[in-house]
Amino acid sequence: MKTLILGTIALALGTGGALAQDVVRMGTEGAYPPYNFLNDSGEVDGFERELGDELCTRAELTCEWVTNDWDSIIPNLVSGNYDTIMAGMSITDEREEVIAFTQNYTQPDPSAFVALDGMEPDLEGGVIAAQANTIQASWVAESGATLVEFATPDETIAAVRSGEADAVLADKAFLEPFVAEGADIVFFGDDVLIGRGIGLGLRQSDTELKDTFDAAIQSMKDDGSLNELLEKWEIGATF
Template sequence: MKKLILSTTALALTAGLAMAETVRMGTEGAYPPYNFINDAGEVDGFERELGDELCTRAELTCEWVTNEWDSIIPNLVSGNYDTIIAGMSITAERDEVIDFTQNYTQPDPSGYLALMGADVDVKGGILAAQTGTIQAAHIAASGATLVEFATPEETIAAVRSGEADAVLADDAYLRPFAAENDDLTMLAETELLGGGVGMGVRESDGELKAKFDAAIQSMKDDGTLNALLAKWEIGPGF
């Protein structure tokens, strides 16, 4: 899914968890259905349900912390929270800075959202994406013109304003906008990017990683992860 463009200064940050009694779960809170803030002001969505269940199975006490996407890895590394559970795809570039658990989603197609009736050239047009995502990296390498925005909502607004021909993001994020708005539509083209989504942890926190790996595997084995993916309409199951 998303891919941060990391600075060399961020790469140098280090911190240790030391297996604190409370594990702080870092998320963005702005990317439904993976994670969002509900009307009660609480973190909600697929990853909230998943994270709470993983913490129960791992016998950990967890609390939720929100952080803007563009600094979510540096703030993990510097110790502001202990995991990232924020729709983050496992990539080789990120794996140089942090460790990942095994994936809890399969690679999910990214789709293009455009204005109804628009003639969009996804190879040479002007395409919007959230800053630091694998979708932004794909556009930049494709020959199309990339316009980046700090939040996913701003990418939709750019399509409506005519600043971008289409937005590229996770299909599970974009499709509800097309279903609920007569002026927007999903294009036929899709892109399969990334290696599935996993939890990010600091490289020094091998014990914590192992606990979450075992919990994810147990959810795969008993079918509860597939049920949760189906509930939130996120990609294929395992």
């Protein structure tokens, strides 16, 4: 299996065995656990850090991690501040008009509503918080409810607790620790499936780099190691 995996990646890399750039800069938000966050040492951590490091190892790439605010993460990729986005970013048609994506490395993850315990929020006509420029924000905007957007996911939780919003819609994996740790907020209503799973974002011109990461992701699907990471970090369904 190892020989087949390395052979597949070698085909993606081409006969030269390496990409033109010496270092691949991996852009992430660092504020969306369990996908990505900053640990006590101030270093990028989480599911995507572990996954990204393994992908770079399999592809024989030297990678370094860069953090960037969510609201400018796509523009700064396009402008060349880093070379990839690994930030819990769902693959959507709208985003594919601007950047390219690898194949997905998670299944479509359920989104969920969280509201104050004891409240009965109007999910169809009430005020729903979501992080700006996310698939959840787009879904709320099209649902008929009043969307209120925030720059960071933590601010959406604060908006519910302060009464500024009736509920928040976000990835269920992100919301679960808040529900488990706080006695004041609970899941409400049905889960919502949005998007086509999460992929690694790249500039549309970086076709060789895309092929390289596609091959590495596929190798992890083939040998089961991607499923092991998904289970370790308790993220959605396995492949």
